Amino acid sequence: MSALIELAGVRKTYRSGSVEFEALRGVDAAIETGEYVAVIGPSGSGKSTLMNLLGCLDVPTEGHYLLAGEDTAELDEAALAVIRNRRIGFVFQQFHLLPSMSAWRNVELPLVYAGIPRAERRERAVAALTRVGLAERVDHRPGELSGGQQQRVAVARALVTEPDLLLADEPTGNLDSTSTRDVLGLFDELHAAGRTIVLITHEPDVAARAQRNLVIDDGLITVDRPTAAAGAPA
Template sequence: MTAAAPAGLALPTPLPTPPPPAPVIELVGGRKTYQTGSLSFEALRGVDLRVEAGEYVAVIGPSGSGKSTLMHVLGCLDVLTSGTYRLTGHDVGELDEVDLAAVRNTQIGFVFQQFHLLTSLSAVQNVELPLVYRGLGRAERRALAVEALERVGLGDRLENRPGQLSGGQQQRVAFARALVGGPAMILADEPTGNLDSTSTEEVLGLLDALHAAGRTILLITHEAEVAARAARVVRVLDGLIQEDAR
């Protein structure tokens, strides 16, 4: 029973319950068709996918399954032929090329199989690069880059160039660069593809730690044992999601 308010004193109006946050990824009826002359190929055939904030999802599939096309769409590197893709609640289909570039820089932290580090720059300078494009000042860039490298366990390698680092260390620099701007999600495309078993375990351990810290991670891989580290596995075959389990 709710207590009555004292005479002459009104009870405060309850605050409205805030709406739940939008999913990081919401893909509905996603189709992607490639046209070459009179020939067309449908790489995605009506895909639905939802990823909530803080999830760790692996997308797995063989070559030609549509996995890479799905990654390009989710990373705003390509756009759907039809269907809807919302990233953190925003309809990507309504964005122009300038807006898409801004989304890639601010909302998505990319990590690829190739490390894509500039060999002439130190680790900390490589990590600073996304922040240069945002127009941040030198001191702020450096502080954020150092923090990101410390987060991936490379606080003692700030001034090392890529050639002075192991493959696993270079990939951790790439992760620091992906993290530095505070993106909505980390999109890792075959991040262990060029690594030996020791460095692979190192990187997978880093992904586990980032997930435990609340990061949203989308891992693209063709290796079942790598995908098994994720909390949830999505399988793609012939342009369709065949299984969405765990």
């Protein structure tokens, strides 16, 4: 394996007038290709800020974030947009599905932005939905799907560009216990197939499904530990 993500001395400071708030205070971490890592911490610990940096939605105030060896601080907004669209798949607590569009239409959206021809878009969207177990639901709209199924559509949309990294921010926060098990089982399958996954959560039971936990508190990673899942076959 090789490091897909490298964080070195990463700080993030927000300023409002004369007031400063340091959300990240010198984060060092590495995540290897194919790892399944959960970042866990309480509200206000810096999880969301770290997620925004990992997703190239923001850049560090100080330090370096290397994605596949490329320093994101050296990239302009156009280059960062390409990374967000093609190399990172996002899954959020809110599903962010368009209610008037079918499942496959929702899944194809990243391909639309990438300029992929229509016929190829549908083929790849249906393949992604099949991959997450929704082959029989490709023409259903979000309102016709359960919460767990809607999150699976969101995962399919994240996977349709075959990204280097799947970044999931509290992906089970709006799900009941059955749907939570369903979606976490899907993440287990994706990890077993070699996908790199970083999951942001405040729930210990969810974090325990990952190979490794990075515990963040007050803007610092305070613990880096393997979980019981690290011993499970991948």
